[in-house]
Amino acid sequence: MVAKTLFGMEELLAQELRQLGASNVELGTRMVSFEGDTGFMYKANLCCRTAIKILKPITSFNVFKEEDLYEKVYNINWEDYMDVDGSLAVNATVFSDYFTHSQYIALKTKDAIVDRFRDKEGRRPDVDLDHPTLRINVHIDRNICTISLDSSGESLHKRGYKVANTVAPISEVLAAGLIMLSGWDGNSDFLDPMCGSGTILTEAAMIACRIPPNLNRDEFGFETWPDFDVDLYEVIEASALKKIREFHFKMYGFDTDDEAVRKAKENVKSANLDEFITITKQDFFESEKERERPMHLLFNPPYDERLSISNVEEFYGKIGTTLKHKYPGSQAWMITSNMEALKCVGLRPSRKIKVFNGKLESKFVKYEMYAGSKKAKKQ
Missing domain, CATH: 3.40.50.150 (Vaccinia Virus protein VP39)
Known part of the structure; x- marks a missing residue:
């Protein structure tokens, strides 16, 4: 998995992940990669103070042109991750000489997903940028494209306790x-x-x-996934609450x-x-x-x-x-x-x-x- 963070916070986030029990923790720029099971993904979202997103990669592949991206995204079994009656949102980041427009990449990814559903079921899921059933992250680094599920939903800086903002609030x-x-x-x-x-x-x-x-958050992204284990999440939450002093x-x-x-x-x-x-x-x-x-x-x-x-x-x-x-x-x-x-x-x-x-x-x-x-x- 990948935890995204702010510049200068990478080592802090790596320390948090290690203390929570992650394995194979490796630092990057504004991100930390790590390994953990489903329960740990729940725990990282609940307990990491310096994480902005927890992403769960589902596949990586080479892309050299737009057609490669469309075809390989289309061939992913999206029925395993959402229902046609659900909704989706796609965001993309690109670091590539050929792929230079992140919004266009997000649009092509969305097209491939909804076209697959239309071809297989005769209907397509809706796009909902605010409260989708599934948030999808596309990351292109040169010619390597990684498709991830966003387990956090809204950015983790939105803790849920802030009901009133002043001018220029700090994250x-x-x-x-x-x-x-x-x-x-x-x-x-x-x-x-x-x-x-x-x-x-x-x-x-x-x-x-x-x-x-x-x-205090109302919801995490993983709570709308088909395989969400509410009993496991409640065990993780209860364990974290026992550590309050x-x-x-x-x-x-x-x-x-x-x-x-x-x-x-x-x-x-x-x-x-x-x-x-x-x-x-x-x-x-x-x-x-x-x-x-x-x-x-x-x-x-x-x-x-x-x-x-x-x-x-x-x-x-x-x-x-x-x-x-x-x-x-x-x-x-x-x-x-x-x-x-x-x-x-x-x-x-x-x-x-x-x-x-x-x-x-x-x-x-x-x-x-x-x-x-x-x-x-x-x-």
Whole structure:
């Protein structure tokens, strides 16, 4: 099988898959291949925090022209995977000198499938891009075409808990990946000082409590497959739920916008995590850490891209000043695509990791805020 992910999250996803019990795990670019049985496919969809899709390849073949693709897709026994009364959706990715238009490849694949049903049964299945019975993935790398079933359905970043969005929300998969990259283990207080819709806080709480990330989803793609084993899935789900643990530290979210605070509270409540997370209207620049408690900060400040701020350099400078003077004894992680503004923080990061927020190349940076001087801390 193949698990798709974001750039920079491949090793995290491979670690997740190994911990869940996958075999023959191999890293690629924005993907990880692995082996597992049907139960493991269910488990990977339910439990992987950094996966976007779990694909189940059913065949691979060489293609040199459009006719090859049509003929070989037509010859697949699609009756094993769906009924003529069902519906389908096809998406394609291509990396080839000859095949260059992914939407056209998806259309030719769809034509071959519906033509097969029409020839054999006199009727054809419908196309439904939103809620199909079967999602099909076509991947062409040079002249090798792989046809896969999409076991996830909608992207796994759609966890199911988010009922209200703010402007420029961070993806749930990216948020979970950043939290894991930061080393958050649930053994300190946690603060998102610019929390927006509360995604980072929600993902952090689920990590701390070992709650399966996709527990709140309404449906996975495999649930509409003819061979879906509901009893097996319920066993997998019950086993994952037994691993949930208690959390004994505090989690906070700040935002200066009334609507963001309201929406964050709604999302946290929807995820059944409001007993762990406190959201308040608060200006981070006027806040201060509780001195005696360890604190882990992680946030996604405005980049001056989709969210504009009047003076981005001054804003980032205030981030550095607040961290230095108000949050000693903390480690702070921040993601931004605004590299010039990042220089204005005025602190030297101890780590820099290249990631992408959507299509924006970004840096995920760590600042270690020592109580007293760094020299004294080392001594």
